[in-house]
Amino acid sequence: MRRLKQVWTVSAYNFRGWHKNPRIIITFALAFILCFLLSDKAVQFAQEYGTTMQSVEAFVWTFGDSNSILLASLLLVLLFADMPFLGAGVPYYLSRIRRSTWLWGQILYICLATFLYMLFVLVSTSLVCMRQSFIGNMWSETAAVLGYSGAGKAVALPALVKTLEMSTPYECMATIFLLMLLYTLLMVSIMLVVNIKKGQFWGVVSVFLFSLYGFLLNPQTFNVFMQLDSGQMYIANLWAAWLSPLQHATYHMHNFGYDLLPRLWMTYGIFGVLILLSFISALRAIRQYNFNFSGTE
Amino acid sequence: MNIAISVQHVYKDFKGEQVLKDVHHDFEEGKIHGIVGNNGSGKTVLMKCICGFLHPTSGKIFVGYKQVGKDMDFPEDLGLIIETPGFLPTVSGMKNLQILASLQHKIDDDAIRGTIRRVGLDPAMKKPVGKYSLGMRQRLGIAQAIMENPSLLILDEPLNGLDKSGVWDMRELIKELRAQGKTIILASHNQLDIDELCDTVCEMDAGLLTVVRA
Numbered sequence A: 001m002r003r004l005k006q007v008w009t010v011s012a013y014n015f016r017g018w019h020k021n022p023r024i025i026i027t028f029a030l031a032f033i034l035c036f037l038l039s040d041k042a043v044q045f046a047q048e049y050g051t052t053m054q055s056v057e058a059f060v061w062t063f064g065d066s067n068s069i070l071l072a073s074l075l076l077v078l079l080f081a082d083m084p085f086l087g088a089g090v091p092y093y094l095s096r097i098r099r100s101t102w103l104w105g106q107i108l109y110i111c112l113a114t115f116l117y118m119l120f121v122l123v124s125t126s127l128v129c130m131r132q133s134f135i136g137n138m139w140s141e142t143a144a145v146l147g148y149s150g151a152g153k154a155v156a157l158p159a160l161v162k163t164l165e166m167s168t169p170y171e172c173m174a175t176i177f178l179l180m181l182l183y184t185l186l187m188v189s190i191m192l193v194v195n196i197k198k199g200q201f202w203g204v205v206s207v208f209l210f211s212l213y214g215f216l217l218n219p220q221t222f223n224v225f226m227q228l229d230s231g232q233m234y235i236a237n238l239w240a241a242w243l244s245p246l247q248h249a250t251y252h253m254h255n256f257g258y259d260l261l262p263r264l265w266m267t268y269g270i271f272g273v274l275i276l277l278s279f280i281s282a283l284r285a286i287r288q289y290n291f292n293f294s295g296t297e
Numbered sequence B: 001m002n003i004a005i006s007v008q009h010v011y012k013d014f015k016g017e018q019v020l021k022d023v024h025h026d027f028e029e030g031k032i033h034g035i036v037g038n039n040g041s042g043k044t045v046l047m048k049c050i051c052g053f054l055h056p057t058s059g060k061i062f063v064g065y066k067q068v069g070k071d072m073d074f075p076e077d078l079g080l081i082i083e084t085p086g087f088l089p090t091v092s093g094m095k096n097l098q099i100l101a102s103l104q105h106k107i108d109d110d111a112i113r114g115t116i117r118r119v120g121l122d123p124a125m126k127k128p129v130g131k132y133s134l135g136m137r138q139r140l141g142i143a144q145a146i147m148e149n150p151s152l153l154i155l156d157e158p159l160n161g162l163d164k165s166g167v168w169d170m171r172e173l174i175k176e177l178r179a180q181g182k183t184i185i186l187a188s189h190n191q192l193d194i195d196e197l198c199d200t201v202c203e204m205d206a207g208l209l210t211v212v213r214a
Helices: A003-016 A024-047 A057-062 A066-074 A076-080 A090-094 A099-128 A141-148 A161-166 A171-198 A202-217 A219-226 A230-243 A266-288 B043-051 B094-103 B109-118 B134-147 B164-179 B191-197
Strands: B002-013 B017-028 B032-036 B058-063 B076-084 B150-158 B183-187 B200-205 B208-213
Touching: A003 A090, A003 A099, A024 A057, A024 A066, A024 A076, A024 A099, A024 A141, A057 A099, A057 A141, A057 A171, A066 A076, A066 A171, A066 A202, A076 A099, A076 A171, A090 B076, A099 A171, A099 A266, A099 B208, A141 B002, A171 A202, A171 A266, A219 A230, B002 B043, B002 B134, B002 B183, B017 B043, B017 B058, B017 B183, B017 B200, B032 B043, B043 B058, B043 B150, B043 B183, B076 B134, B094 B109, B094 B134, B109 B134, B134 B150, B134 B164, B164 B183, B164 B191, B183 B191
Parallel strands: B017 B208, B032 B183, B032 B200, B076 B150, B150 B183
Antiparallel strands: B002 B017, B002 B058, B200 B208
16 A cells, blocks of 8 residues: 555656656647548538537547657657656655555556546547537437448548448547557556666667557558558558557457457457556566656766 | 774776776774765765665675675665665655664654754755755755664765855764764765775775775
8 A cells, every 4th residue: 555655646746747848848839730630530520510529529539640749749748758767856755665566656657647648638539519519319410421422431431331321420439549548558657668678769769660560550551552452451451450459559450240350358468468568578678777866967 | 993894895887887896994983984976987886785775786884883785775874876766756854764663663753853853954844855856855855864873874974065154064964974983985076075084094986995094
């Protein structure tokens, strides 16, 4: 119980650093601008057709797309670039606890901060379409037009019929939120491990490599370089869906009962195991870590 | 002679540069041990190694009978100041110390108030630490180091930023702590502090530790 309280105190210490912190303010301001820009396509579409939207639909259509997930997750680098957060006050905390307790505090902070950031993204996209939205748990006319008429494909919004028919808006929103959260947590946990083992520069590099891997491992990319026919494209789709963390985070790249794509629970499991492995790796690495505090010399 | 800290053939490299070179010394219990040396001579690195924040490239450090980094992460029963004290700038000094004290639950609020008064600050002061002068922050740093009554104190430039009366007060406090049987390692640039306070003096020069006064 005492260790749990210590973990919470260490985590809370990091959150206290948010007060009037320009880096935190810039991260959230940029996230809002990003949400506004990314969801604009869906909002514009609804305005053009004079249709209403469900309040979380802007989030669903925007972050059902892998590139939007990639951009939103990359902004978190700003928030966590200085991991593992070695301010001048840290020696006082460390001398009263254990290395592992301190790292658990950082892990808790990372999880909570990522959750808050994702929540902010969700609320921001909902606010953007607030004027023409309703809160009932049913798909709107906008969704129907986007999904059934094929207009979604024309404006590059991933409003698929399977999305509409397999779930309700809130259920779909919760699934996308969880996928994004897990993807981002995996990215940040890798950054934490690399920061501890190799330093902050390589931590940031690891995030860009991780994102680049997800971005390039995409069936469309294969198609551009190899001119695939529909059969080969199907196989490329399967490979990308299984091997790319970014495709795992994309809602419609899952098996809803009629193909060989990963099922949602499999993705949750894969992300969960990888995140856990990263945290275990960080806990092992912290034993030999040399603490160099900023602002003490 | 009881040994509080035993530093055994410690080397420390940073990216190929040797910062500590075969540092070998025993620090006796209940005394004030001064470490002098120029900037960059390796004083702070040695102190960080003793505190367990840095792992020696080779060699061992024992505090009591336990090896730092092997038998324990950081020395138990340790109070420290590593140069500029870092506190949460948006809350009061009392609140800062309450947060730190909550990690171990060894002392209550009355003990914290007593320690803050002992270093010449007012525990009822609501001013956030961000608005403290350097001297006030230094006093608060000393308060956090001693508040849990540790048997070992590692003080790196503890009198930095203090005015004349502050320096006098803190010297008296450090002498008082020695009288209570605490082991203190003190790094300072000020020769007067070293001469007046320390029972033994070592000098660090380019990573080498030599005994000046035993």
